[in-house]
Amino acid sequence: MSLRTDVNELAPVAGTEAVPTVRQASPRRRLVRRLAHKRGAVLAIAFLAVVTIAAIFGTAVAPYDPNAQDILNSNHLPSWSHLLGTDDLGRDILSRLIVGARVSVRISLQTVLLAGLIALPIGLVSGYIGGRLDNLLMRIVDAMLAFPPLVLAIAVAGLLGKGVGNVALAITIVMVPGFTRLVRASTLAVKEETFVEASRSIGTRTRRILSHRVLPNVRSPLIVGMSLAFGAAILAEAGLSFLGLSQQPPNASWGNMLRGAYDRSLYTHPWQLWIPGGVIALMVLAYNTLGDALRDVLSPAQWAPTRDRRRKPWQAWNVLRTWRGRRRKTRRGLTAVTRIEVPPMREPAPLLGVEHLSVEFDTEQGRVRVVDDVSFHVASGEVLGLVGESGSGKTVTSLSIMRLLGSPPARIAEGAVYFEGRDLFALSFDEMRALRGSELAMVFQDPMTSLNPAFTIGDQLREALRLHEDVDRATAQARARDMLDLVQIPAPEQRLHEYPHQLSGGMRQRVMLAIALMCRPKLLIADEPTTALDVTIQAQMLDLLRSLQQELSLSVIFVTHDLGVVADICDRVAVMYSGQIVEQGAVGEVFAHPQQPYTEGLLAAMPQTGQIGDALYVIPGQVPHPRAWPGGCRFHPRCAYVLEACRSETVPLTVGSDGATAHTPHDVRCLRSRELDLRGAQ
Amino acid sequence: MGTLIARRLLALVPLLILVSFFVFILITLVPGDASVELAGGENATPERIAEVRQELHLDEPVFQQYGRWLGNAVQGDLGHSLYARTSVSQDIAERLPITLSLVAAALLVGLLVGVPLGILAAMRPAGAVDKASRFGTTLGISIPEYWLAIILVVLFAVDLRVLPPSGYVPFFEDPLGWLEHIVLPAVALGTWSAASLSRQLRAALIDVLDTNYVRTAWAKGGSTRVIVVKHALKNAAIPVVTILALQIGFLMGGTVIIEEIFTIPGMGPYFLRGVISFDVPVIQGVVLVFVLAALLLSTLADITYGFLNPKVRVQ
Numbered sequence: 003m004s005l006r007t008d009v010n011e012l013a014p015v016a017g018t019e020a021v022p023t024v025r026q027a028s029p030r031r032r033l034v035r036r037l038a039h040k041r042g043a044v045l046a047i048a049f050l051a052v053v054t055i056a057a058i059f060g061t062a063v064a065p066y067d068p069n070a071q072d073i074l075n076s077n078h079l080p081s082w083s084h085l086l087g088t089d090d091l092g093r094d095i096l097s098r099l100i101v102g103a104r105v106s107v108r109i110s111l112q113t114v115l116l117a118g119l120i121a122l123p124i125g126l127v128s129g130y131i132g133g134r135l136d137n138l139l140m141r142i143v144d145a146m147l148a149f150p151p152l153v154l155a156i157a158v159a160g161l162l163g164k165g166v167g168n169v170a171l172a173i174t175i176v177m178v179p180g181f182t183r184l185v186r187a188s189t190l191a192v193k194e195e196t197f198v199e200a201s202r203s204i205g206t207r208t209r210r211i212l213s214h215r216v217l218p219n220v221r222s223p224l225i226v227g228m229s230l231a232f233g234a235a236i237l238a239e240a241g242l243s244f245l246g247l248s249q250q251p252p253n254a255s256w257g258n259m260l261r262g263a264y265d266r267s268l269y270t271h272p273w274q275l276w277i278p279g280g281v282i283a284l285m286v287l288a289y290n291t292l293g294d295a296l297r298d299v300l301s302p303a304q305w306a307p308t309r310d311r312r313r314k315p316w317q318a319w320n321v322l323r324t325w326r327g328r329r330r331k332t333r334r335g336l337t338a339v340t341r342i343e344v345p346p347m348r349e350p351a352p353l354l355g356v357e358h359l360s361v362e363f364d365t366e367q368g369r370v371r372v373v374d375d376v377s378f379h380v381a382s383g384e385v386l387g388l389v390g391e392s393g394s395g396k397t398v399t400s401l402s403i404m405r406l407l408g409s410p411p412a413r414i415a416e417g418a419v420y421f422e423g424r425d426l427f428a429l430s431f432d433e434m435r436a437l438r439g440s441e442l443a444m445v446f447q448d449p450m451t452s453l454n455p456a457f458t459i460g461d462q463l464r465e466a467l468r469l470h471e472d473v474d475r476a477t478a479q480a481r482a483r484d485m486l487d488l489v490q491i492p493a494p495e496q497r498l499h500e501y502p503h504q505l506s507g508g509m510r511q512r513v514m515l516a517i518a519l520m521c522r523p524k525l526l527i528a529d530e531p532t533t534a535l536d537v538t539i540q541a542q543m544l545d546l547l548r549s550l551q552q553e554l555s556l557s558v559i560f561v562t563h564d565l566g567v568v569a570d571i572c573d574r575v576a577v578m579y580s581g582q583i584v585e586q587g588a589v590g591e592v593f594a595h596p597q598q599p600y601t602e603g604l605l606a607a608m609p610q611t612g613q614i615g616d617a618l619y620v621i622p623g624q625v626p627h628p629r630a631w632p633g634g635c636r637f638h639p640r641c642a643y644v645l646e647a648c649r650s651e652t653v654p655l656t657v658g659s660d661g662a663t664a665h666t667p668h669d670v671r672c673l674r675s676r677e678l679d680l681r682g683a684q
Numbered sequence: 685m686g687t688l689i690a691r692r693l694l695a696l697v698p699l700l701i702l703v704s705f706f707v708f709i710l711i712t713l714v715p716g717d718a719s720v721e722l723a724g725g726e727n728a729t730p731e732r733i734a735e736v737r738q739e740l741h742l743d744e745p746v747f748q749q750y751g752r753w754l755g756n757a758v759q760g761d762l763g764h765s766l767y768a769r770t771s772v773s774q775d776i777a778e779r780l781p782i783t784l785s786l787v788a789a790a791l792l793v794g795l796l797v798g799v800p801l802g803i804l805a806a807m808r809p810a811g812a813v814d815k816a817s818r819f820g821t822t823l824g825i826s827i828p829e830y831w832l833a834i835i836l837v838v839l840f841a842v843d844l845r846v847l848p849p850s851g852y853v854p855f856f857e858d859p860l861g862w863l864e865h866i867v868l869p870a871v872a873l874g875t876w877s878a879a880s881l882s883r884q885l886r887a888a889l890i891d892v893l894d895t896n897y898v899r900t901a902w903a904k905g906g907s908t909r910v911i912v913v914k915h916a917l918k919n920a921a922i923p924v925v926t927i928l929a930l931q932i933g934f935l936m937g938g939t940v941i942i943e944e945i946f947t948i949p950g951m952g953p954y955f956l957r958g959v960i961s962f963d964v965p966v967i968q969g970v971v972l973v974f975v976l977a978a979l980l981l982s983t984l985a986d987i988t989y990g991f992l993n994p995k996v997r998v999q
Contacts, residue, residue: 145702152937153974157967160959161713237828241941244830264834272838279831287826335902406902439905451896456918469905501994
């Protein structure tokens with residue numbers, strides 16, 4: 003999960019049945035609707051439509067004969083009789099602009115469509131069949147792409163002879179290789195997809211695969227590429243016209259109008275320069291806007307919250323913006339805080355106290371609460387396990403402590419985190435920065451992507467130290483070496499000079515741990531540090547963590563979904579479900595006498611040695627999406643002990659509940675904790 | 685790193701052969717009997733036609749012509765202009781540095797404006813700076829460079845009279861004069877480059893700033909400067925350098941019109957006169973040199989890519 007966590011990643015999409023989904027329309031209509039939501043695209047289409055109509059009707063809609071000279075009326079400023087004025091020969095500028103549009107519109111459509119039509123079969127065949135043919139075609143394409151496009155167009159158009167038709171041919175020739183490349187690349191990408199392989203394996207004919215499977219997937223990138231090429235074609239034609247290679251005077255094109263004004267009116271009537279140039283720019287702008295909008299609409303990134311302008315007034319952003327009458331300050335690298343009240347610190351103060359923490363995400367569908375009123379603490383030298391299934395909010399909770407969630411979309415809606423008595427949510431970026439990596443450190447889930455690929459291991463280790471301590475490079479290097487030794491990486495001296503991609507996953511996670519420990523932090527947050535590793539490496543990693551924890555008397559928050567690991571290395575455990583803590587206490591107590599059916603389920607689902615042959619227990623159902631948390635007890639749809647009251651009543655966390663057995667008091671969130679006698683583990 | 689450079693340069697060889705062949709066969713685009721057209725079309729005298737045919741060896745088969753032309757080109761001989769009778773290689777040698785300095789100046793404008801703008805926009809997507817830069821860069825990639833050049837001339841040379849409207853002074857004769865003359869063309873040409881560069885960099889940076897390794901850097905206590913300048917920029921530069929290589933080709937094409945507008949005695953006006961008068965040796969020579977320069981510069985970009993990306997470098 004990245005800094006800018008997408009709420010859709012927080013839980014499997016299953017369980018979202020309760021969420022009202024957008025009414026399904028045909029893909030094409032949906033596309034049009036999404037396009038219609040973009041103001042720029044609508045304006046662009048309108049402008050292009052006007053210009054195209056003018057171009058089609060040409061002289062019929064032009065108020066004057068575009069070539070009729072009237073020397074007595076030359077260089078007139080715009081007036082009612084000549085809406086855009088007249089040029090140095092007294093010709094009506096608007097009329098010339100209209101017939102000039104003919105050239106631009108024709109060129110852009112003709113060249114792009116023709117180039118697309120030529121490139122499509124070549125690219126498809128080249129990409130799909132591959133081999134020697136592909137190799138040869140791509141060499142040719144590469145060679146053509148090496149030419150500066152305008153230089154090639156000028157040479158080709160010049161040698162073919164002046165005129166609009168030859169310019170169109172020249173521009174087409176220049177465009178074909180780029181499009182071919184695009185089609186081939188998309189074909190290659192689709193070719194490897196399983197659905198195409200499946201088609202192939204059941205013996206579908208190549209032609210049918212190409213037309214029914216590959217083509218639909220090549221279409222979108224090609225459409226976007228072509229729509230962006232329209233503007234380029236217009237620019238190129240106007241440039242060639244300006245140079246006198248395309249439309250020949252006295253017939254008008256936008257480019258030669260600009261040239262005429264430049265040659266003859268630069269010093270006397272410079273206003274004439276604005277009109278043809280402005281129209282070229284507007285036309286290109288319109289095509290580019292349309293192309294950008296199409297790209298947004300055709301690609302999945304369309305859901306990025308930054309692009310939506312049509313937010314309803316009650317939705318999150320506007321609320322935030324007017325928060326206490328001022329715009330909320332957001333910055334990269336620090337989760338925003340929008341709480342109103344600051345809950346007090348518990349007594350006696352532990353090393354870390356999380357008090358009533360709630361985290362919300364602002365999405366297009368409104369705000370979603372992902373962590374809801376979570377409180378726990380970690381004493382000095384203690385290891386706390388934070389457990390729950392994927393989507394229960396453990397990772398968001400741990401990232402919130404470091405304030406590493408990106409804003410937007412995340413923000414801390416309520417609560418406080420006290421570290422050594424300081425409220426972390428009241429700190430400035432620089433104050434927080436001073437704590438990160440030095441007092442508070444974190445190890446992440448995915449070692450493969452958590453190290454910067456562009457820097458050596460040594461660099462990244464040294465940096466961790468030098469961000470906080472004023473030491474020279476040599477000292478930092480020595481400490482880095484020692485640290486690699488400490489996390490039991492063989493040949494540390496050599497590793498320092500290597501890049502992350504040269505290391506295995508297990509090695510990288512050890513490096514991550516070394517980075518986290520460089521400054522001897524007081525609290526280490528380990529977010530599923532072993533999940534991405536294979537089983538044997540996991541065990542080594544856990545052994546290492548445990549021994550280092552004791553050696554350095556670290557406090558640790560260990561986030562995991564593996565209760566076996568919790569039993570192994572944790573002192574206390576907090577069980578999370580749907581953003582809430584449902585049970586917490588000493589590991590021994592909670593494991594032996596769980597008071598919450600969810601905890602019982604997790605314990606039962608834990609694989610235990612010595613029970614070979616039994617089917618592994620699975621909690622029925624799935625973790626609900628944060629948008630679809632059920633009312634009452636959030637676990638009730640999956641709970642075997644559910645009562646009517648569980649569906650309707652909000653269930654509070656009972657602090658120090660002694661349960662049915664009356665000898666293991668800990669915190670529980672269950673209406674029936676006093677009556678149920680649940681099964682624990684050894 | 686050395687082997688990487690060698691490999692890239694070696695890969696250029698087949699490409700160069702193909703490219704040079706394309707340059708050569710440009711002559712076949714001339715409609716009808718090339719020798720008649722090149723000798724002056726309808727007004728051509730039979731003697732002149734024979735002369736042109738003999739000079740360009742148009743009687744020989746195409747591949748033989750190509751072989752001869754390539755052999756000479758490799759030795760630095762690109763033939764003679766059909767009209768001015770001057771050596772094309774020498775003409776180009778005089779003009780290429782001027783054009784390359786214009787490209788370099790435009791690229792500098794592009795980098796100096798585009799990089800900071802891209803970074804600022806990426807820092808807060810949808811923030812005020814981002815919105816303003818989105819608007820500005822959309823304009824920047826849509827405005828034709830020749831129109832922008834003319835507007836700049838109107839504003840700074842005609843109205844304000846602070847910069848010369850045209851002309852060129854060699855750098856080594858008068859550096860200040862050179863700067864005066866190069867500013868407007870470089871800005872006109874570099875604006876598009878700055879706009880597209882900042883958009884690419886913004887997109888790349890936003891992606892990189894979302895990665896896990898950047899989160900690690902925040903978690904280590906990195907300042908915004910460390911995160912952006914060290915961790916993000918180096919990775920975001922990888923796709924941007926590829927774009928930069930493409931831009932060089934576009935900028936070279938742009939110089940042709942810009943030099944024409946500002947009457948800079950570079951490759952542009954020379955090329956255009958060649959094109960308009962069907963001076964094939966000039967056209968072939970100029971196009972070949974342009975492609976070579978573009979290829980070399982993009983190979984340089986490729987090598988930079990290897991420097992930025994250790995996966996390419998360490999095999």
